[in-house]
Amino acid sequence: MSHISVLLHETVDALLADRNTGIYIDGTFGRGGHTRLLLSKLDEKACVYAFDKDPQALAVGAELEQQDSRFKIIHASFAEMQKELNLRGIASVDGVMADLGVSSPQLDQAERGFSFMHDGPLDMRMDNSQGITAAQWLVDIEEEKLANYIFQYGEERYSRRIAKAIKHAGYIETTGQLAEIVKVAHPKWEKNKHAATRTFQGIRIAINKELEDIEIFLPQAVDILKPNARLAVISFHSLEDRLIKQFIQKESTLAEDTGWGLPQKQEDTRRLKKIARIRASDVEVKANPRSRSAWLRVAEKIEK
Template sequence: MSHISVLLHETVDALLAERNTGIYVDGTFGRGGHTRLLLSKLDEHARVYAFDKDPQALAVAAELEQQDPRFKIIHASFADLKQELAARGIEQVDGVMADLGVSSPQLDQAERGFSFMQDGPLDMRMDNSQGETAAEWLLQIEEEALANIIFKYGEERYSRRIAKAIKNAGLIETTGQLAEIVKTAHPKWEKHKHPATRTFQAIRIAINKELEDIDIFLPQAVEVLKPEGRLAVISFHSLEDRLIKQFIQKESSLAEDTGWGLPQVQQDTRRLKKIARICASEEEVKANPRSRSAWLRVAEKLA
């Protein structure tokens, strides 16, 4: 299955806010759907910088770089946003977008090891040119730590049973093996959901430091935005969405400061204002079922 960009027009339109020039960042290039639409709406003076860790995404981006001089790809995590932009002489930008999670090609290629639907080597790395594979990681992690990760990142209530079964299995080399171990250990399967869904999600998030990177990325995105610049982030599960929601809430709310014996004073430390929270339309969900769980949150930098 080819990758279909979720909330494509909604994201780009929200990011531009009727502008047609400036400097923009796509924190997650993927297969370039959002970047290409963005470039199509910008004038010849605009520039777009994209980040990605996936070697296959980088290969697609390199082709786009050759076709469009306004575009540059950066082989790094969006957690390195500020540092990588500064290295290119860029201090401020007009918009930052990110489409979180795993792309369809990553899920659908068995050799990438993300999916329990197709048997392949147990890898799960977004950047499979460096770092530990999921197989290596599972061998060295302690059972209790693994159980905590499956519970926290997978929101899996049977995390302890599953972690015990995984550790008792020793070396697990393929996604099929891991899926079968989890399936056997899981006492209660959810309707319409594979019993390994939550465990695979948890391991993938941990391997790629996905939530840590979001926590590092969001404050940097606000710092590099110009006044009236937009931040647009698409999330696919509650853990991601909660981080984005709480961050925007904090950055768009008045902080309260209470001094000794003094009346409560409100300090205006706001850096953002909320613009929108958008889900996929019925038509989009029919065309692309993976968009069903997607949420786009948009905020604007205050002056």
């Protein structure tokens, strides 16, 4: 299955807000769907910088660089966005977007080791040019820590018994082997879901530091936005969406005065205002089932 960009037009239209020039950031280039549409709506003076950790995504980005001089691809996590832009002399931008989580090519290619649907080497690294594989990570990690990751990041209630079974198995070479170990250890799983769905999610998020990177990325994105510029982020599961929701809520709410005695003048620390929360349409979900769980949240930098 080729990669279909989720909430494509909704994201780009919300990001631009009727503008057609400036400097824009795509924090998760993937296969470039959002970036290509963005470039098609920008004038010749505009520029788009995209980030990705995946070597295959970088190869696609390198081809786009040759085709469009307004575009630059950067091999780094969006958590390093501010540092990388500073190196290039960029202090502020006109919009930042990100499409979180794992991409369709990563899931569909057995050799990437993300999915139990295609048996392959147990890898799971978004940047498979560095770091250790999931197979080695599972050998190295303590059972209690593994159980905590599966519980927290996979929201798996049977994490303890699953972690115990994984550690008891020793070195696990393939995704199929891991899926079978989890299936045997799992007493009861959700209808229409594989027993290993939550465990795979928990392990993948932990290995790639996905939630940690989001927590680092969001404040940086607001720091570099110009006044009235926008942040648009697509999430695919509750853990991601909760982080984005709470961040925007905090940045767009006037802090309460918790002091005692006479009222004190509050400093307005708000940096954002909420613009939209958008779900994929029924038409899109029918055409691309992976968009079913997607949420797009949009916020705008307040001019002070």
